[in-house]
Amino acid sequence: EAQVTQNPRYLITVTGKKLTVTCSQNMNHEYMSWYRQDPGLGLRQIYYSMNVEVTDKGDVPEGYKVSRKEKRNFPLILESPSPNQTSLYFCASSLAGGSNEKLFFGSGTQLSVL
Amino acid sequence: ELKVEQNPLFLSMQEGKNYTIYCNYSTTSDRLYWYRQDPGKSLESLFVLLSNGAVKQEGRLMASLDTKARLSTLHITAAVHDLSATYFCAVGDMRFGAGTRLTVKP
Numbered sequence: 001e002a003q004v005t006q007n008p009r010y011l012i013t014v015t016g017k018k019l020t021v022t023c024s025q026n027m028n029h030e031y032m033s034w035y036r037q038d039p040g041l042g043l044r045q046i047y048y049s050m051n052v053e054v055t056d057k058g059d060v061p062e063g064y065k066v067s068r069k070e071k072r073n074f075p076l077i078l079e080s081p082s083p084n085q086t087s088l089y090f091c092a093s094s095l096a097g098g099s100n101e102k103l104f105f106g107s108g109t110q111l112s113v114l
Numbered sequence: 115e116l117k118v119e120q121n122p123l124f125l126s127m128q129e130g131k132n133y134t135i136y137c138n139y140s141t142t143s144d145r146l147y148w149y150r151q152d153p154g155k156s157l158e159s160l161f162v163l164l165s166n167g168a169v170k171q172e173g174r175l176m177a178s179l180d181t182k183a184r185l186s187t188l189h190i191t192a193a194v195h196d197l198s199a200t201y202f203c204a205v206g207d208m209r210f211g212a213g214t215r216l217t218v219k220p
Contacts, residue, residue, distance in 0.1 A: 033208070035210075040123075040212055041212060042118075042120075042202060042210040042211050042212040042213050043157075043202065043204075043210040044210070045208065045209075059209075090156065090157065092157075092208075100145055100162065100164050101162075102147060102159035102162050103147075103149075103157075103159065103204075103208060104159075105156040105157045105158070106156060107155075107156045108155075108156055
């Protein structure tokens with residue numbers, strides 16, 4: 001089944017404790033991206049990747065890191081999480097960025113930073 | 115900077131009624147997407163609109179795009195409870211609006 005898999009679904013952590021949210025897609029998509037969803041703000045893009053080893057900042061990249069060493073994986077890293085990073089996070093992928101293709105979304109990760 | 119505005123943000127409607135959700139955006143784009151999100155779930159694609167005048171329909175939902183007016187509409191015909199969800203438009207390189215939370219009541 002074609003899908004975008006995120007883990008974990010729920011995560012509670014404390015300020016300053018490094019964490020990684022994993023994202024994997026099995027559709028051979030070139031484009032992958034991370035969003036955070038906050039009430040009243042819709043989805044805001046954190047980082048995106050047009051292909052392996054190519055990553056770029058989105059609208060709200062501060063406090064986040066990403067890497068794209070393999071085509072299928074695009075982990076989101078919070079080196080030193082803070083409470084303002086408490087949010088619902090979505091990973092998404094599409095065939096190619098800017099190609100008019102729709103995004104396929106993962107099931108989301110609800111992160112709470114205490 | 116591209117800004118995307120949806121309205122209304124909240125919509126409560128009765129079954130059987132018609133209504134329209136609006137998506138306005140601030141700079142020229144010929145790509146617009148509509149997504150649906152059920153409570154506690156992820157987003158799924160509804161429509162991809164790629165040209166001025168594009169119209170797409172699926173069941174009780176119809177989406178259109180006017181690139182000159184920088185406006186897309188999502189029209190709901192004879193609403194049913196199953197359409198209750200949050201609807202997002204996204205423009206260009208996936209700049210999302212804030213979403214419209216739709217509740218359809220019997």
